[in-house]
Amino acid sequence: MLVPRYVDKDERRRQVAAALHRIAAREGLDNVSIRTVAAEAGLSAGAVQRDFGTKDALLHFALREALAGVERRFSEVRVGPGRLSFADGLRTALLDLLPTDEQRLAETRVWSAFYARAAVDPGFADVLAELDARSREALRAAVGWAEEEGELAPGQDLDALVELLMVLVDGIWLSAVRLPRDASLDGLRAAVDAAVAAVTAGGPHRG
Amino acid sequence: MLVPRYVDKDERRRQVAAALHRIAAREGLDNVSIRTVAAEAGLSAGAVQRDFGTKDALLHFALREALAGVERRFSEVRVGPGRLSFADGLRTALLDLLPTDEQRLAETRVWSAFYARAAVDPGFADVLAELDARSREALRAAVGWAEEEGELAPGQDLDALVELLMVLVDGIWLSAVRLPRDASLDGLRAAVDAAVAAVTAGGPHRG
DNA sequence: GTCGTATCGATACAAGTGTATCGATTGGAG
DNA sequence: CTCCAATCGATACACTTGTATCGATACGAC
Structure with missing residues (x-):
């Protein structure tokens, strides 16, 4: 009964993190806000807020995503x-x-x-x-x-x-x-x- | 007639930059605002605003001050x-x-x-x-x-x-x-x- | 003293922030 | 089909931000 409904949450979290990365690369972490990230990801601000709860959690997730990318590259x-x-x-x-x-x-x-x-x-x-x-x-x-x-x-x-x-x-x-x-x-x-x-x-x- | 009045402006600018450095070191550049810097320097926000005009000018001045410190150290x-x-x-x-x-x-x-x-x-x-x-x-x-x-x-x-x-x-x-x-x-x-x-x-x- | 002006702290304002909360929507369970 | 809960976008709220602008103040010139 408690099955996920429509969307793949993990996949969307990763896409949101990617959007954050784009903004951080283009304008710096200063310009990263829940609203700007949501817009960059093509989502409503509410969606991002629900998926991550807090902005700090969003940043931590994005950091770990970035690190995973580095380690993947290095391990090759x-x-x-x-x-x-x-x-x-x-x-x-x-x-x-x-x-x-x-x-x-x-x-x-x-x-x-x-x-x-x-x-x-x-x-x-x-x-x-x-x-x-x-x-x-x-x-x-x-x-x-x-x-x-x-x-x-x-x-x-x-x-x-x-x-x-x-x-x-x-x-x-x-x-x-x-x-x-x-x-x-x-x-x-x-x-x-x-x-x-x-x-x-x-x-x-x-x- | 157009003589400076009471305070040494350059000296105060340097003190404001020092206050900015303290905040940046303690909490990062994110928490640097005209108001927080003014408070750290023991000045009114208006004073900082008048001395530097814009926040960007303040940051540039503080950056050059920081660099001067590095170069002084290195040149020794x-x-x-x-x-x-x-x-x-x-x-x-x-x-x-x-x-x-x-x-x-x-x-x-x-x-x-x-x-x-x-x-x-x-x-x-x-x-x-x-x-x-x-x-x-x-x-x-x-x-x-x-x-x-x-x-x-x-x-x-x-x-x-x-x-x-x-x-x-x-x-x-x-x-x-x-x-x-x-x-x-x-x-x-x-x-x-x-x-x-x-x-x-x-x-x-x-x- | 008086005047003029540079400097003062304070306030106003529009914009953007993080977060809480809302009623509408939507799709699966029964 | 009906119901219900999960998910949706939107809004509300209290803050902080940068900046423009204010009348009060306080010193130097005279």
Whole structure:
């Protein structure tokens, strides 16, 4: 008897989150309101209000949706035996952060908005901390494998290297997101190459 | 006859900007309004309105004030003949980005808020682009000097190295700003050391 | 002293906000 | 078909926002 009626609620929640992402990317989180999001999603404000209850819940849902997108993208870069070398995988993953198309640029702007909010709202910081933890774990595995393969300069502190890579990830997209729309990304591409070279220099794979 | 009357307007503008910085650091740019800033500064809303005219002008002034603070801090790290080595200077500058006290943490949060806005508002992006240009120039000089001193691994692309350092700067403070208040900064310190080592490895100063 | 004016705090106003609540609608259960 | 509950769009409400404008005030010139 208590079956859902007409619409797929989860699907609509996802569409509302997508609408929020579009507004956040275009005008910033400041211009995200229940009404503007509803309009962007082609719904009535009441619908959004009913689906999420509170604006904070809406923002949290949208944040998790955005994070899921990032993790999906990142998980596609497989590094390991029989796959990409550590250097190539790292380069691919870092270059993949650059806003080379409209979609990617929008994503980056959304992150930027949420990160700023996380600096001030612990609820959002916690969600990002979970993402950090998972990223760190993945990087730790990749670095450990690279070490075994002899791709790293000997004597490196692996934990420190992981932290450095985390920093690089943040630095790259943050540097990219504030570039003028017509600016070249070549400088950042060069930086990625330099980073990969600096980190893997000295190993037998060098050159 | 047209002499200023009672108060030092420039001084008060700076105090208002400081009040804005406090609010932005504590609650984010969302909670910055002419009224809240005026209250934080101990002024009437009318005073702030008169001094800045529009809220956008107020924000731009506050952004430039914040940037001046950063540049003042950075310019204190002198690298060159008879001063710090490139490696030590770089390490000092990067470690100096970490929010080791309340004041520094507040500054970082303010940057974070303004950077998010710059991703969406070209007016703010332009101001940050000026800062980038000056930073790039300073880094270029330091890297050039390091090269002459043989502190760098041979055969490095200096322009790429400069871009990498720019990315590192952004990555470090962005990684730091979203850590829980009681979190240790040791991981980031280790990342800084790893970065300095990776960038300067191979030179005669090594070890 | 008196005058003139720059500056003061306060108020007015239209717009937009989050949220609570409404009666109408609608489609499945019986 | 009839009923009923879930869902709909719309409205109400109390706030906050940016900005324009006000008469009062208080100092400098004379």
